[in-house]
Amino acid sequence: MGALPPTDNGDAQYQSVTLTINGNVGCMEGVCGSCRTMLRRGKQVTVGLACQTFAEDGIEAVFLPPASAPQHHYDIDDFKDGWDINARFQEIFPEASRCRHCHGCDNACPKGIKVENGVAQAAAGRYRDAGETFFECIMCELCDVACPELIAPAHVGLFSRRITAHFHLRPPNLINRLEELRKERAGSSIIESEEE
Amino acid sequence: MSNGIPLAEARARYSPDADLGPLPGLADTDALLNAYHPDHLRGSLVNLIVGANAGESCQRELADLLQAEAFIDEADLAGTQVSDVDVLVIGGGGAGCAAALMAAEKGARVLLATKLRLGDSNTVMAEGGIQAAIEPDDSVQQHIQDTLRGGHHAGNPELVAAMAGDGPEVLRWLIRMGMQFAQTPSGDLHTRRAGGMSTPRLTHCRDYTGLEMMRVLREAVIQHRSIEVWEQSPAVELLSNEHGQKCVGAVLTSLLDDQLRIVRTRSVILATGGLGRLHLNGFPTSNHLGATGDGLVLAYRIGAKLREMDSFQYHPTGLLHPSHLAGKLVTEGVRAAGALLVNGVGSRFVDELLPRDMVCAAILRECAEGRGIRVDEKHVGVWLDTPRLERAQPGLLEKQFPNLMSRTRVSCVDPRYTPLLVHPTLHYQNGGVVIDTNGATTVPGLYAVGEVSGGIHGRNRIMGNALLEIISFGRRAGIAATANRDRGPKKVTLEHVNRMRRALTLAGLPLARRAPQILPPYAAGGVWNR
Numbered sequence: 075m076g077a078l079p080p081t082d083n084g085d086a087q088y089q090s091v092t093l094t095i096n097g098n099v100g101c102m103e104g105v106c107g108s109c110r111t112m113l114r115r116g117k118q119v120t121v122g123l124a125c126q127t128f129a130e131d132g133i134e135a136v137f138l139p140p141a142s143a144p145q146h147h148y149d150i151d152d153f154k155d156g157w158d159i160n161a162r163f164q165e166i167f168p169e170a171s172r173c174r175h176c177h178g179c180d181n182a183c184p185k186g187i188k189v190e191n192g193v194a195q196a197a198a199g200r201y202r203d204a205g206e207t208f209f210e211c212i213m214c215e216l217c218d219v220a221c222p223e224l225i226a227p228a229h230v231g232l233f234s235r236r237i238t239a240h241f242h243l244r245p246p247n248l249i250n251r252l253e254e255l256r257k258e259r260a261g262s263s264i265i266e267s268e269e270e
Numbered sequence: 271m272s273n274g275i276p277l278a279e280a281r282a283r284y285s286p287d288a289d290l291g292p293l294p295g296l297a298d299t300d301a302l303l304n305a306y307h308p309d310h311l312r313g314s315l316v317n318l319i320v321g322a323n324a325g326e327s328c329q330r331e332l333a334d335l336l337q338a339e340a341f342i343d344e345a346d347l348a349g350t351q352v353s354d355v356d357v358l359v360i361g362g363g364g365a366g367c368a369a370a371l372m373a374a375e376k377g378a379r380v381l382l383a384t385k386l387r388l389g390d391s392n393t394v395m396a397e398g399g400i401q402a403a404i405e406p407d408d409s410v411q412q413h414i415q416d417t418l419r420g421g422h423h424a425g426n427p428e429l430v431a432a433m434a435g436d437g438p439e440v441l442r443w444l445i446r447m448g449m450q451f452a453q454t455p456s457g458d459l460h461t462r463r464a465g466g467m468s469t470p471r472l473t474h475c476r477d478y479t480g481l482e483m484m485r486v487l488r489e490a491v492i493q494h495r496s497i498e499v500w501e502q503s504p505a506v507e508l509l510s511n512e513h514g515q516k517c518v519g520a521v522l523t524s525l526l527d528d529q530l531r532i533v534r535t536r537s538v539i540l541a542t543g544g545l546g547r548l549h550l551n552g553f554p555t556s557n558h559l560g561a562t563g564d565g566l567v568l569a570y571r572i573g574a575k576l577r578e579m580d581s582f583q584y585h586p587t588g589l590l591h592p593s594h595l596a597g598k599l600v601t602e603g604v605r606a607a608g609a610l611l612v613n614g615v616g617s618r619f620v621d622e623l624l625p626r627d628m629v630c631a632a633i634l635r636e637c638a639e640g641r642g643i644r645v646d647e648k649h650v651g652v653w654l655d656t657p658r659l660e661r662a663q664p665g666l667l668e669k670q671f672p673n674l675m676s677r678t679r680v681s682c683v684d685p686r687y688t689p690l691l692v693h694p695t696l697h698y699q700n701g702g703v704v705i706d707t708n709g710a711t712t713v714p715g716l717y718a719v720g721e722v723s724g725g726i727h728g729r730n731r732i733m734g735n736a737l738l739e740i741i742s743f744g745r746r747a748g749i750a751a752t753a754n755r756d757r758g759p760k761k762v763t764l765e766h767v768n769r770m771r772r773a774l775t776l777a778g779l780p781l782a783r784r785a786p787q788i789l790p791p792y793a794a795g796g797v798w799n800r
Contacts, residue, residue, distance in 0.1 A: 243453075
């Protein structure tokens with residue numbers, strides 16, 4: 075992977091037939107996060123997405139079972155006040171500040187997200203930054219599996235993203251249109267009640 | 271067919287700076303659609319013989335499934351475990367999650383059953399965006415008009431008005447749930463204009479709009495105390511009352527243990543999505559693995575009326591290469607951002623932002639008339655000129671389309687330097703189960719939302735209306751299904767299955783084929799058998 079040369083490698087690249095570990099079955103785009111696989115090449119064991127891994131000689135693959143139920147619970151509608159959100163986060167995800175920097179999550183992430191960094195940002199209350207770090211997260215939850223402290227980094231990332239939108243996304247164009255529609259409805263309900 | 275210009279020749283001719291010549295005018299759109307759109311392929315349509323739509327036109331492969339025998343009969347239900355809930359949602363994509371969340375918010379005990387993993391759906395793959403009339407010079411009325419016009423005026427104006435009117439409120443709800451959107455420097459939601467829109471109306475989260483929506487809704491569903499989720503649990507049949515006239519539950523199976531389970535309920539919400547994985551007319555598809563049209567089959571067997579079962583959307587720009595991504599989409603957003611379509615002789619041939627059915631037909635015309643680019647006997651396509659776009663707006667592809675970039679990076683194709691080879695791909699089921707503005711079908715107790723339902727998109731959907739529809743109608747059905755406070759079923763039967771079997775027998779149709787299909791043949795028995 076990495077940057078590609080500006081010149082292409084000829085017509086062959088258009089004609090080669092490619093086969094992924096999951097037999098070209100699934101979303102194939104690495105977005106649904108379902109085809110979690112443990113891979114072994116000789117002595118090297120890694121995890122990844124089957125649909126993003128090409129079949130090769132000597133590779134062994136085991137599909138991982140679906141993730142278990144989440145261990146961290148919150149209801150976003152329970153958050154009334156943005157000022158105490160960091161305290162709430164520490165209650166919900168107490169493990170997040172206990173990261174031992176083992177890089178297990180970073181190594182597990184099939185999208186190359188700097189997971190450990192994202193968890194640190196969230197633990198420091200920088201939810202917008204943490205959310206941006208997790209932007210490409212597909213919720214495969216391989217980082218959750220990899221974490222010895224049971225931090226559930228994928229859910230920390232999603233919490234960060236959701237909190238950011240929930241408390242800070244207030245777009246003027248949307249707000250103006252909602253207000254217009256509210257007035258229209260109020261107007262039409264007055265007309266209706268006059269007619270009655 | 272030796273149709274098309276050999277790849278090597280086309281590549282030699284291609285240059286991102288070449289003069290593309292003038293865009294030829296489009297004389298007669300109807301003639302173009304009739305001649306080249308896959309819906310009009312000879313032999314593609316048949317008339318249904320039994321059921322609520324008997325006598326009406328239907329795509330051939332779908333008709334075979336609608337007029338098939340069920341998997342189970344009464345003997346299979348004896349001794350089966352029974353669960354009771356207020357609302358059963360079948361389908362774990364965006365529509366199912368929205369319906370479940372609203373039903374739960376209104377106080378229902380909800381069971382959400384899904385064939386694969388919660389969130390495995392076409393929602394997660396939707397890239398482009400969600401339409402809502404929020405710009406000052408836009409209006410709900412314009413949104414309605416664009417949607418109806420894009421659908422060739424076959425849509426139900428009442429449903430379209432309901433959806434378009436919900437648009438701004440849907441965005442507000444999604445933001446409350448925690449979904450992020452791209453913003454302008456001044457904080458407005460950023461909008462794009464895409465095919466069939468009279469003005470910019472497409473809000474988005476870069477090219478991960480569906481993923482962002484799905485991961486937020488999925489988390490909200492998992493976290494909700496009143497929603498139980500059963501994964502790997504496809505529905506094999508609905509249940510009816512003793513007269514076969516009302517839907518009172520469903521029979522689910524499990525991909526893990528193959529056990530049947532009965533769910534008794536007051537309301538069933540079908541949110542099973544589309545049918546791309548049936549590969550109609552032999553086309554590749556952009557759809558997720560589970561899109562096998564199960565909801566249509568179940569609804570039709572219990573007596574629900576369907577509509578536009580002869581109309582499907584083929585997305586113009588499916589990838590032809592790399593082969594493992596064949597049929598996967600290059601979002602229309604790339605064309606909305608300015609990428610052009612170029613044929614094998616190096617000319618433009620269609621306005622790239624016409625509605626999808628016309629662009630699709632135009633590409634198939636180029637391929638049929640020998641101006642396509644031929645990779646091999648079976649694979650002919652046209653260029654999507656991304657290098658030209660990159661030159662005009664350096665950095666745009668990387669900044670706005672990270673999904674496209676990371677997907678193609680795996681295959682060592684860089685769209686900044688190499689044009690993409692594209693061909694139309696089966697993308698969306700325009701029609702579906704007939705519903706009202708509450709998502710209620712013609713069968714009491716049965717609701718349908720999202721791609722499985724019909725009537726909004728007419729005969730062609732425009733971009734960004736699918737993500738809006740699933741939330742708008744998902745919420746509506748969730749509320750309506752919860753408002754149904756009758757005492758629940760006295761008796762659950764398969765009377766509708768018996769009725770359909772009698773009709774099939776009387777019509778002399780074979781009973782050998784069974785449906786719903788649940789998984790495409792190339793996946794059945796493979797993925798989850800551990």
